[in-house]
Amino acid sequence: MGRISKMEKSISYLILCLVGVLLFVPFVYMLSIAFASDATTVKAAFTFIPLEFTFNNITRVFTDYHMGTYLKNSIIITLWTVVGSVISASFVSYGFARLKAKGSGILFAVLLSTMMIPGEVTMVPQFIIFKELGWINTFLPLIVPSFFAGAFNVFLIRQFVMAIPKSLDEAAMIDGMGYFGIYSKIILPMTYPILSAIAIFSFSYNWGNFMGPLIYINDPEKTPLALGVQLISTAAGGQVPPWNMVMVASLFLTLPMLIVYIFGQRFIYEANISGGSAGIK
Template sequence: MSTSKKITKSRKTPGKIIRKITWQSFIYLLLISGAMIMLLPFFWMVSTSLKESWQVFSWPPKWIPDPIRWDNYITTFSSLPFGKWLVNTVIITFSTIIGTLLSCTLVAYGFARFRAPGRNALFILMLATMMLPGAVTMIPVFYLFKSLGWINTFLPLIVPSFFGNAFFIFLLRQFYMTIPTELEDSAKIDGLGTFGILWRIIIPLTLPALTTVAIFQFNGAWNDFMGPLIYLSKPDLYTLALGINFFKSQNNVEWNYLMTASVVTMLPSLIIFFIGQKYFIEGISLTGGLKG
């Protein structure tokens, strides 16, 4: 009886293997097709940045430029204050990353470890701020910064990051809740204080989560358009997003140069993501299903 079952099982095995291979092939084909569709606009942008101006709207479109105009990038940098816009964007972006990591780390650790009266109520109140649309607070915040004399400076774009971000605080707090308290108890026995524990134990253990926060903040600040549009009106203070929009609004815009500027603007986001991809995916997977 057992022999007959083994024979039946062995006969079914090739069919199951074929069905499994067919299904996996279908899934891979579907994913590759979706990836190609998603990459099509990016490929068009890169292709357009290397074309002559008269080739941009030619029909049928030429996906491979002929000739390839690498000098479009040189022309873009020389004809626009692109370097100044790039420096402004870098200053704002990395300042906000520093401010976000400092403030969110401290606040999230406090919510995760300190047993203070009203802690849960404050945490719920902080989460409730995420429900407020940005349009609701835009005008009051603008008048606040105007009364401080911060208009046409980078301060309105940088200083708020040093006061925390509700989503990032929630993300880090969920991560800290999974770290055993025994590690901190051992450190206290060895004489470490609160900041020593945070610096020597907690932060090294939470690098994936901190990297995730840094990547999110980088993308948000690097591509921010609304903030610079509201607070910056001097061309010398423009960021890349605002400068490219200013260039696009001009008459007789050269679309190949516009795509060149867009490619250069997008490259840092891709580079940062691929450099921190390992930590980013690990941080998302660890924080995605954590208990509160």
């Protein structure tokens, strides 16, 4: 391949800038609505460029709409699911990558085949199981499944681990280290980039998870932020929804995911580069 000309590079950057501006437009409009006054909200006289800066909306969403409770619940659920996703997936993938047992290939194929099952198919059976366990209206249906290693996460980490030379394992065994010691002291530190990427994916999904809390949570005191935004939009009781409060809540829902991705994109990039030869794309 020849070198990219300056003209081609300029066109590429121009297209990227236009796409970036297009994607940034809804965020600017959200800011404009979030800081609008109640009078503007009732009239729905919103402007694209923010003309009002009612910063009191930020405090009001906490005092009048239980934002503190929603944030606390989201933090609890998200932290536990991230921990569960990373630990369980790394442990299971290490077993598939390093512990060769009869039928392990078939088990791995069965695990991957679960990725083809739509979530709508298992939604009702899962609800019945959690209901029989008495977990409805608790955080457990949202947290416990993450400790059972998602198939996609296991696949990514397994491919990453298979790219690590087995000579490191053999040298550790000669020194008297067992499988768990190899996992915790050799494999785990070397898979830090892919584990960080999985943690970011898990955080983004669970922080914005709406369907799970909608199904399993009935108590407003246990409602996470994603479902709380919907509750705020219906707080007016059939009148004009308080769109400025809804957008303030949406800011709290959006900003953490943006911040996590901005500071964590380096790990996603490292995971793709380091695991590219192993099939991570």
